[in-house]
Amino acid sequence: MSNTLTAGGSKGRTGDKVFSGLALFAGCLILFVLFCVAAFLLWQALPTFSADPADITGGEGFFSYILPIVIGTLIAAAIALLIATPVGVGVALFISHFAPRRLAQGLGYVVDLLAAIPSVVYGAWGMTVLAPALVPVYEWLAENAGWIPIFEGPASQTGKTMLTAGIVLSVMILPIITSLSREIFLQTPKLHEEAALAMGATRWEMIRMAVFPFARPGVISAVMLGLGRALGETMAVAMVLSGGALMASLIKSGNQTIAAEIALNFPEAFGLRLAELIAAGLVLFLITLAVNMVARWIISRHKEFSGAN
């Protein structure tokens, strides 16, 4: 009796072992790669921190060099999120809960296609189509809302501004937020949707009671993934934004993002300048890390009520 038990068990156990070994290996590999990237960045960036502040671009040390482009990066990403989150979640909700099935399938397909467009194409579109088209809008804004610092004139005549870059970025991250949110909305347990409907909830009330609470952590993750892409996007921003010094106005030329700064200057950089740019890359890495940790914290705050128990 005990013989059959041990014999039967050992075969299954090999599979278990192989699989857990593989999983462990994959986990370690990711940590190792992450560690290597961080170590490389740190090592290459070191000269920046020991250099004479006067030798750094701008002549006032690394901190005053990096701060404006950090802020520029955050502004671009914030604009992108502000536009893409409500639109993305709205489109996802329309596809998952409102559209007739045929239309929903088509729409979902189109949204996924958007994700497959390379960023250079978005950049080219932003530069040649969107930017010129926005010039009159910016002029109108400068005239009528110029007292708000972010719309201070005179407006850029090329349209290659922070706001344009933010809009292009929002279009780029829209498919990420939309597809992930849609998948999550579709996974809402029917049980809870029907619970809400059965007590007389309208469709919108049902969505607020059953769909949103269920999808909340997933939507936050989707937004964070979008944010990650917006923070790190180089090509499109480099093409759409004619960068410059940090300023409050979003409709004048100026401002710069870390990723675009690196992309634009990397080809000719050597020596200390190269170290500077890599240090900038390190800062971007840290920002992304921080953003992800904040997201995790937001998600975990409501763990008790997440329905996972």
Add this chain to the structure above:
Amino acid sequence: MSKRIDVNDLNVYYGNFLAVEGVNINIDAKSVTAFIGPSGCGKSTFLRTLNRMHEVLPGARVEGEVLLDGEDLYGSGVDPVAVRSQIGMVFQRPNPFPTMSIRDNVLAGVKLNNKRISKSDADALVEKSLSGANLWNEVKDRLDKPGSGLSGGQQQRLCIARAIAVAPQVILMDEPCSALDPISTLAIEDLIEELKTEYTVVIVTHNMQQAARVSDKTAFFNIAGTGKPGKLIEYNDTTAIFNNPVEKATEDYVSGRFG
């Protein structure tokens, strides 16, 4: 506080598939009616037509009349949302909202349509509903904890509390005890007995003893074969259905000689 239901010539479809055919049934106010029958004969399907939950599935539709105190639920201009707020439903698997506290779960239906309710009224309603569902003593110290932290039986009673909190005319229950242990089942059967004094209760069950214990009248549904529509075979006082049924199929089923 409770209304009667009269169903006339009801056909229920999923797309082109006729799932339930030609049901006529009169359900008295303040009574317990049990639906019994083999799996797949359309008990759940028919039950869900009584509060217009059937049509939330894509392609699902009905023909015929369901009268709630004489008013056709499927008449033109009738709002399904209003129907459902008057006819509550308890599902086979307990489904409290996992992101809401016990208290919020009870109040969920009341707070719909942006109805405002004062804190003291809400407290009173929570206590009344939970007491009505025989759950108050077990949860009164943890009303702010998530509803999903309760046992299965407690969750089901929470769902019943949620259903009665909105003071419906009718309560529909689809196998409310099938996921529960015998003790919880007994608690819910006692509860149904009490609910009868105020509400019209319709319950689907596979448990013959349960039907015999809790219901005043019993409806036996059957199906001729796969792909055929389910039909209401016999509807009578529960004692009559179990002791001297008219139809042969009913007798076979209740005596366990089915299939």
